[in-house]
Amino acid sequence: MTGVLLSTYGTRGDVEPLVALAVELQALGADVRMCTPPDEEFTDRLAGLGIEPVPAGPPVRALMRAAAPPTAAELTRYRTELLETQFAVLPAAAEGCAAVVAAGLAQVAARSVAEAAGLRYVYVTYAAVNLPSPHHAPPPRPGWPEPSGVANETRWEQDAQRVNAQFREPLNAHRAALGLPPVANVRDHVYSPRPWLAADPVLGPWPDTPGLEVVQTGAWTQPDERPLPAELTAFLADGPPPVYVGFGSIGPAPDIARWSVEASRARGHRVLVSRGWAGLAVDDCFAIGDVSHQRLFGRLAAVVHHGGAGTTQTAARAGVPQVVVPIRVADNPYWAGQVAAHEVGAALDGPTATYEALTAAFETALAPETRARAKALAAKIRADGAKTAARLLLDELR
Numbered sequence: 253m254t255g256v257l258l259s260t261y262g263t264r265g266d267v268e269p270l271v272a273l274a275v276e277l278q279a280l281g282a283d284v285r286m287c288t289p290p291d292e293e294f295t296d297r298l299a300g301l302g303i304e305p306v307p308a309g310p311p312v313r314a315l316m317r318a319a320a321p322p323t324a325a326e327l328t329r330y331r332t333e334l335l336e337t338q339f340a341v342l343p344a345a346a347e348g349c350a351a352v353v354a355a356g357l358a359q360v361a362a363r364s365v366a367e368a369a370g371l372r373y374v375y376v377t378y379a380a381v382n383l384p385s386p387h388h389a390p391p392p393r394p395g396w397p398e399p400s401g402v403a404n405e406t407r408w409e410q411d412a413q414r415v416n417a418q419f420r421e422p423l424n425a426h427r428a429a430l431g432l433p434p435v436a437n438v439r440d441h442v443y444s445p446r447p448w449l450a451a452d453p454v455l456g457p458w459p460d461t462p463g464l465e466v467v468q469t470g471a472w473t474q475p476d477e478r479p480l481p482a483e484l485t486a487f488l489a490d491g492p493p494p495v496y497v498g499f500g501s502i503g504p505a506p507d508i509a510r511w512s513v514e515a516s517r518a519r520g521h522r523v524l525v526s527r528g529w530a531g532l533a534v535d536d537c538f539a540i541g542d543v544s545h546q547r548l549f550g551r552l553a554a555v556v557h558h559g560g561a562g563t564t565q566t567a568a569r570a571g572v573p574q575v576v577v578p579i580r581v582a583d584n585p586y587w588a589g590q591v592a593a594h595e596v597g598a599a600l601d602g603p604t605a606t607y608e609a610l611t612a613a614f615e616t617a618l619a620p621e622t623r624a625r626a627k628a629l630a631a632k633i634r635a636d637g638a639k640t641a642a643r644l645l646l647d648e649l650r
Contacts, residue, residue, distance in 0.1 A: 470637025498526025559584035571630030
């Protein structure tokens with residue numbers, strides 16, 4: 253039986269695509285274990301699927317729910333500690349495996365661990381914007397300044413320099429202890445010359461870029477057949493399709509949730525508010541917890557969200573218009589831009605959004621022609637990305 257170690261660190265949006273891959277690998281006979289944050293919702297979910305959980309790093313929910321964002325110095329210390337944890341945990345976790353699949357730039361140690369053990373290494377990202385290309389700028393990275401007024405190529409060079417400043421010295425010290433040569437460009441070392449892109453080729457295509465062989469598999473999702481709670485089902489049946497307002501693990505900018513509710517109601521729509529990790533609540537709104545978005549989104553008038561890859565993908569597959577209000581972090585602004593580019597909704601900049609801008613966004617999203625475009629796009633979205641990736645990985649290992 254082929255063993256595969258999957259590893260990531262982050263919120264549900266980082267973990268769930270790897271869970272989908274793990275399920276498909278298991279169905280093909282592979283033995284899978286997975287490194288995630290130690291939060292019980294991750295370890296319990298994996299154990300329930302028969303996937304061996306390997307906790308690594310501090311709990312991520314506590315970090316996301318902190319009263320104030322971490323400072324740049326705190327983020328630097330946090331990243332360094334995560335690197336040390338990976339070198340302490342991954343070698344034992346990879347024993348008996350043939351491959352290591354690492355998701356996200358935070359997995360700085362994974363390639364070195366795989367290299368030292370002679371294992372196949374695959375780096376995967378969930379959005380094209382995370383990979384270097386002159387066609388786009390690097391995504392915003394927490395704690396690091398975001399330059400403006402310079403070419404994309406220059407911004408990618410600056411991005412590599414910042415990653416080096418954070419990680420090169422400790423990474424190369426660990427590599428020396430493993431008998432491995434030093435690396436000059438940590439970011440591109442982690443990405444590898446042949447990264448995988450787990451994003452839908454229609455919704456988030458890779459722009460052809462010389463020097464990087466990107467394997468785009470489609471987004472990694474799995475069917476979520478959980479029935480909706482009885483109270484929610486009754487609410488949906490008791491009137492016209494509502495607008496969903498939810499921001500997942502992200503705390504939205506002040507007033508955004510309330511403004512979204514007001515803008516929805518001004519157009520005669522009922523509202524569902526998803527509490528999410530931030531415990532979002534708006535007076536006099538039907539509030540929901542963790543439910544199947546796959547079952548819910550097709551019954552909505554629109555989805556207001558933060559621009560996470562998973563939420564954007566699920567809404568696109570459901571053919572529902574979107575209003576994306578991201579904060580400036582990771583791939584959220586990218587997915588907001590993709591929604592706007594496909595004209596299946598509207599996008600705002602969360603930190604600078606105004607009620608007037610949000611109102612205009614609702615006019616766009618709730619227009620009949622927007623819903624028609626969303627339905628047309630839904631017919632093109634693939635659902636077999638995880639299955640495709642699992643087959644490709646095991647074929648390469650054979």
